[in-house]
Amino acid sequence: MANRCTYIPRIMLPRKGIDLSAWAVIACDQYTSQPDYWAETDRIVGDAPSTLRLTLPEVYLEDADVAARTARIHQTMRQYLDNGMLETLPAGMILTERWSGGAHPRRGLVLAVDLETYDYQPGSASLVRPTEKTVVERIPPRLKVRQGASIELPHIMLLIDDPDRAIIEPLFAQTGSLEKVYDTDLMQGGGHITGWFLPAGAATEAVEAGFDKLSDRAVFNRKYGCTDAQALLPFAVGDGNHSMATAKAYWEEVKQGLSAAEQADHPARFVLAEVVNIHDESILIEPVHRVLFGVEPDELLDGLTDFYQSAGCKAYLADAPVENAHCYPLLAPGKAGVLVVEAPKWAIPVATLQTGLDAYLAQHPSVKIDYIHGEDVTRSLAAQPGNVGLLLPDIAKNDLFRGVVFDGVLPRKTFSMGEAHEKRYYMEAKAIVR
Structure with missing residues (x-):
């Protein structure tokens, strides 16, 4: 065949x-x-x-x-x-x-x-x-x-x-x-x-x-x-x-x-x-969360919302997740909420987030990122001054294939297997x- x-x-x-x-x-x-x-x-x-x-x-x-x-x-x-x-x-x-x-x-x-x-x-x-x-x-x-x-x-x-x-x-x-x-x-x-x-x-x-x-x-x-x-x-x-x-x-x-x-x-x-x-x-299939080091939460949010809006999406910080959008609880000292990206052009949430973070990091070389297994560790790191944590949602198994089908190869550290x-x-x- x-x-x-x-x-x-x-x-x-x-x-x-x-x-x-x-x-x-x-x-x-x-x-x-x-x-x-x-x-x-x-x-x-x-x-x-x-x-x-x-x-x-x-x-x-x-x-x-x-x-x-x-x-x-x-x-x-x-x-x-x-x-x-x-x-x-x-x-x-x-x-x-x-x-x-x-x-x-x-x-x-x-x-x-x-x-x-x-x-x-x-x-x-x-x-x-x-x-x-x-x-x-x-x-x-x-x-x-x-x-x-x-x-x-x-x-x-x-x-x-x-x-x-x-x-x-x-x-x-x-x-x-x-x-x-x-x-x-x-x-x-x-x-x-x-x-x-x-x-x-x-x-x-x-x-x-x-x-x-x-x-x-x-x-x-x-x-x-x-x-x-x-x-x-x-x-x-x-x-x-x-x-x-x-x-x-x-x-x-x-x-x-x-x-x-x-x-x-x-x-x-x-x-x-x-x-x-x-x-x-x-x-x-477990999500791998993101923590950024040496960054101000508001500056990060401004950079991400500008990026997503330039890509034809609507992005903002909300109090709770929004249906039919890609949503990421944001954790930082004195700042909390959910980063919402409506009408995302990427098939799965991790692709949406990582593409935005890559664009931000390219413009802010002093900011570092790490990929964290476990929500507890992410929350602990995000509680420290100068750090921001973003939690990824659980990944449906067939979303891995959907992500490759629609977006090409998945972003690095998409999942832990x-x-x-x-x-x-x-x-x-x-x-x-x-």
Whole structure:
């Protein structure tokens, strides 16, 4: 099908008998300011086979020995392949369930995504798009690790908007008849993960048919209240976007030397990812509030109201929220109320607020901003002289997709989706060379 983004891969897993609790290591872009975490991970792993030896934790990206580390990674990949440390499964997907301390497990499906359907450039209309802006400066150091690599390990999470829970969730009724391919505790507070192999066949065809419906134009327009002018968005990158952008950059390099026939099924064209329904009960979408430092409340309000009015909106401070407007409780010493923006031109409240704040900050470089998790902390900071807090409303899960559909990539720090220890651990692998 022309709109199909997914691909059924041949996934690699450690051979039986390998200690999976040492094998699985958290995504390399976590704990980037905590070298002690990675030192402890190294101690736990010791000489055991581990994805720690196949990835470059970003805490070390600026170190002088990064080139030597990268060379060791490539060498270890070849060793693991040569000595049978990794075994290749038949074509299929992996159904995965991860408990990480919450009331519900995260349930997902590991498969491959066609990088030809993904574009991280601003204004992209591709079927797979980032939720937040891609910082292109972050790609080159990651690209050096991928160049020369023979396999990849995924920590990408793709989101689908399936409120009826019709695609992934029904598969868990079948786990009793599926082969369990991993079942292990995860180190350093990562919880527990279980995986079942879903062989290519009727079940995977049903999954892909479900994905196809996400790209049905009539269904899509009804879901988001849009027209054909808005690009379809069946998949949004929820986590690991810079890893996916790096895979895309690498594929663009590789494909230059290939014929059309060779490009069609080259392993570097496809990247492993875990697909998760945004309506999964484990996904808690929490607002990230804003606090400004070194600012007078009235001056900020004047700047914001001028900006919104110049954009064709009506903005003012009110005593209470106003219906059908974007509203933000404002907190400051001696000042309180609700910033109201009527007739907003942005689809979701966070886009409205952040666009106004960006414009204000550009004109007031001495004013600083921070992004705060938790209303209590925001209120505490906003009570201090010279500070102003703005509270964001709760985010409806399908508003994330609506925001990307109508506004493009979401503003930075739009939402929080899990803490560091809940991020994906490396487990599966896939070849990226022939």
